[in-house]
Amino acid sequence: MVTNPNIKETVSLIKELVSIPSPSGNTDNVIEFCEQYLHGFELEMKRNRKGGLLISIPGKNIDQHRMLTAHVDTLGAMVKEIKSNGRLKLDMIGGFRWNAVEGEYCEIETETGKRYTGTILMKQTSVHVYKDAGKAKRNEDNIEVRIDERTINEKETRKLGINVGDFVSFDPRVQITESGFIKSRHLDDKASTAILLRLIKHIKEDGVELPYTTHFLISNNEEIGYGGNSNIPPETIEYLAVDMGALGEGQSSDEFTVSICAKDSSGPYHYGLRKQLVNLAKQNNIDYKVDIYPYYGSDASAAIRSGHDIVHGLVGPGIESSHALERTHESSLLNTEKLLLAYVQSGITTI
Template sequence: MYNIEKLKYYLQNVLEISSPTGYTQDLTDYIMEELHILDVPCKTTNKGGLIITLNGEDTSSERTISAHIDTLGAMVKEIKLTGTIAITPVGGYMMNSIEGENCTIATLDGKNYSGTIQTIKPSVHIYDDARDLKRTAENMEVIIDEKVSTKEDVEKLGINIGDFICFDPRTHFTESGFIKSRHLDDKASVAIILYTIKYLTENNITLPYTTNFYLSNYEEVGHGAAAAIPVNTKEFLSIDMGAPGTGQNSSEFSVCICAKDSSGPYDYSFRKNLIDICKNNDISYKIDTYPHYGSDASAALRAGYDIKTALIGTGVFASHGYERTHIDGMTATLDLLIKYCQSN
């Protein structure tokens, strides 16, 4: 029914393009090019997000569906006298989750330099307390892959305070259907939305309501969809992720429907409608709550929008670390989204 290879194609491409919060233009350009291929127009918000509108029969009660293109990352906080770089995080993650990771430093003049994130005491052969060192931002640094040993050496490369540090995604598709990568939050959802737009337009599907797809670019820092939501929006569906783990009901093999997160309960009737769509179409789903979680829908509600909200997404294991999901969960999320777009 769906072209899963095309879905994976979109996912591979968006994962390869670095887009930490505040540095998303390259990914925006790619998405706009894919929309151009589909002959689907879009507009850019002042903050740099994208809104794609598919007209429906009812234009007075619109639906808006969001995913966020921004990811976790870091910035240069300080260039140290030794020629290493101190970091300040962009988004919330555990410091131990980036230890030993390769990264790219993107300078203002367009140069890129590779490096590795290490602790300030990276070798057990040298430091007695290497294992016990607290993994905090202050104890992490980037070792640049250039012949530098002083602050001046680094500055001569054009690296400066505020330059973005992009984590390598390390994307891997397994034969058993698993997808392992950084930034599946929320690029799995971006790929799903791209495929949904392709499917709806190429099959000339008439939608009951005008439907907007909002690709926000500041979700990881809390204000992604806090502005620019189309004025006639009555339902706002955030496509993000489920969070499997101890005590949770979420699964990498299903679409996860969030009943409540740190911002409170999502709309009861909206959630029930999504569950009914899953039941009526044999879509594998899980209902869950997330105590340490917020979404574009949360930001929209805090901004004062009078909308009904819901949150769904494929289950993503080890969120905000080196993440994993399964193509079954992505397909279930895709199926629910496409069926929702066509529902009355």
């Protein structure tokens, strides 16, 4: 029988995770946080060469394995150019639109680890100066970072230690409301990461016996397309990505249920596994929605593209306004936790 996890602890963990800058390519700090969170449990845990974290828990069946993944890398940017006015031109990390970060506070991290704050702005921001302030294109040529230091030219900015290739992260602006919403950047996919970490902790603390050896991958390159395409043991039968459900007009998912993906831009997910997940939700009174995400890819689809002979699936909490100012509700987190707990205790999908 599935028990109800303590959702308040999950929400608190999400707040900690989103507050750690971790754009794709610069994720060591957040991976170390995950390692420390699981420290003290008897777990086989190691980093892969790409910097992701692999955790394994033996099951009764050691010949057939499962793998679950969530990713801690986020959208972000790099310094593309130091402009003559001392401000920074950016290059995107991950797939977002410039209007989604216009006006956002940010942090620049230099090679030496020094951090500076700034604001992402249109160079035509002032309506008292620029006639086209509202009409100018939101693109890499018009967007710049205003650094919170006394610098008015390229030389002064370089003197700060800022250089091309430095990582830029976005302020998450995390808030938790009394009505149960959590709103923040980077809920994709730190909400799911928190859920997996809490699941591992629950399994170990409560002595949950797993029917199959189960691996958990905290991946760190999903936003750039290849986080989950390797380190899959050959015994793995099922591979389940835990990532956000994308919400919007025409979608069936919402902020209150667990979303089970039938298809995304990579094609249909495994039909047998999808039906198993739906049946588990029904059997355990878990609120769910089946959905299709037309402009989406996951670590599971990356694993399929890389040639692994696995059954693949995708579930996750519903996240409003993905790749912008995101929001979800604790009931969606809870339903996702309950489904995953039921899943890791269930039988392998019949192919």
